[in-house]
Amino acid sequence: MRKRVPVSFEFLYQVLSLMLIVIVVHTLYAGIIRPRADAVLAAQQAAMKSDSAAAAQRSVYVVIRDYEQEACFILMFWALALMAFKSVRTLRDGTLLQQDLIPLAEDMRILPEDTRRLSRHLQDLPDARRRALLPRALLAGLQRFNATGSVQDVASAVQFCCNTEGDRLDAELSMIRYIAWAIPSIGFIGTVRGIGEALGQAHKAIEGDIFGVTRSLGVAFNSTLIALLISIVLMFLLHQLQLQQERYVLDVETYCEEKLTRHLRPA
Numbered sequence: 505m506r507k508r509v510p511v512s513f514e515f516l517y518q519v520l521s522l523m524l525i526v527i528v529v530h531t532l533y534a535g536i537i538r539p540r541a542d543a544v545l546a547a548q549q550a551a552m553k554s555d556s557a558a559a560a561q562r563s564v565y566v567v568i569r570d571y572e573q574e575a576c577f578i579l580m581f582w583a584l585a586l587m588a589f590k591s592v593r594t595l596r597d598g599t600l601l602q603q604d605l606i607p608l609a610e611d612m613r614i615l616p617e618d619t620r621r622l623s624r625h626l627q628d629l630p631d632a633r634r635r636a637l638l639p640r641a642l643l644a645g646l647q648r649f650n651a652t653g654s655v656q657d658v659a660s661a662v663q664f665c666c667n668t669e670g671d672r673l674d675a676e677l678s679m680i681r682y683i684a685w686a687i688p689s690i691g692f693i694g695t696v697r698g699i700g701e702a703l704g705q706a707h708k709a710i711e712g713d714i715f716g717v718t719r720s721l722g723v724a725f726n727s728t729l730i731a732l733l734i735s736i737v738l739m740f741l742l743h744q745l746q747l748q749q750e751r752y753v754l755d756v757e758t759y760c761e762e763k764l765t766r767h768l769r770p771a
Contacts, residue, residue: 514589518679521585522578529578533569541569545719572694572727576687580734583683587745590676594752597636601755605629605642606763613769619650638756641665645764655768662760666753673749677742684738691731698724 544563568577606622608614614622623646626639633639641662648654648661701720 517589518586522582525578525581525585529574529581533574537565538569541565566722567726568730570694570723570727572690572697572723573730575690576727576731576734579683579687579690580738583680583738584741586680586683587741590673591745591748594749597638598752598755600633600636600638601759604763605639606767608763608767612767614649614764614767615769616650616653619646622646623650637666637669637753638759640669641756641760642764645760649768653770655765655770658768659761659765662757662765666757666760669756670750670753673753674746677746680738680742680745684735684742687738688728688731688735691728694727694731695724698722698727 541563544566567573605626607625623643626643626646627634629639644661644665645658649658698720701723704720
């Protein structure tokens with residue numbers, strides 16, 4: 505029989521958060537945004553029929569009413585949920601930097617025969633804490649020191665563990681980067697759709713009815729506007745998250761240097 509692959513909590517969080525966001529955003533659009541936007545557009549059409557020189561007032565509901573903007577908001581909130589999950593996990597793991605995981609006095613030295621006792625202290629941590637970068641880096645350093653007795657090998661093991669974690673954290677941001685790229689693309693799709701609809705109603709504009717053309721052009725420009733604004737915000741938050749993760753990895757390297765490497769003494 506095939507062994508079942510366990511589903512990670514992060515994957516379930518991604519799926520459930522996306523489903524919840526789709527339901528909430530679509531409910532808001534169907535119940536509030538589109539009805540109010542349609543009312544505004546109807547009022548503008550009536551005003552233009554009575555006075556062709558009447559200026560149309562811009563409304564937020566009209567700017568965000570179309571399907572492209574709805575898709576952009578869904579992706580935006582999903583990306584925010586993913587970034588919040590990763591940021592909270594980094595902050596939680598960062599609390600270990602405030603703990604003394606290797607209890608040693610300032611003038612004490614670690615010999616190769618002490619590594620098993622110190623490793624057992626790290627292995628007794630709860631599973632969620634033991635899987636964090638800091639315990640893994642310390643454990644890798646202690647195991648390397650027990651095997652080789654070389655301080656340089658310990659520093660290399662810790663650096664390799666931190667570099668690998670940094671690469672993993674960067675790779676996990678690929679979905680958020682894809683969302684940040686997809687949002688402007690959806691906006692451009694709305695632009696193409698709006699321009700196509702406007703060209704399809706060009707004969708009405710020749711006859712004097714320009715409302716349909718202006719409405720379609722509004723779809724084109726509004727979708728691009730919303731998509732670009734959302735993309736700017738997402739890219740800023742993404743860079744802040746990446747900076748937070750890079751600082752965490754560097755802080756782990758510094759912790760290992762201060763709490764482990766400088767206390768090592770070869771036999």
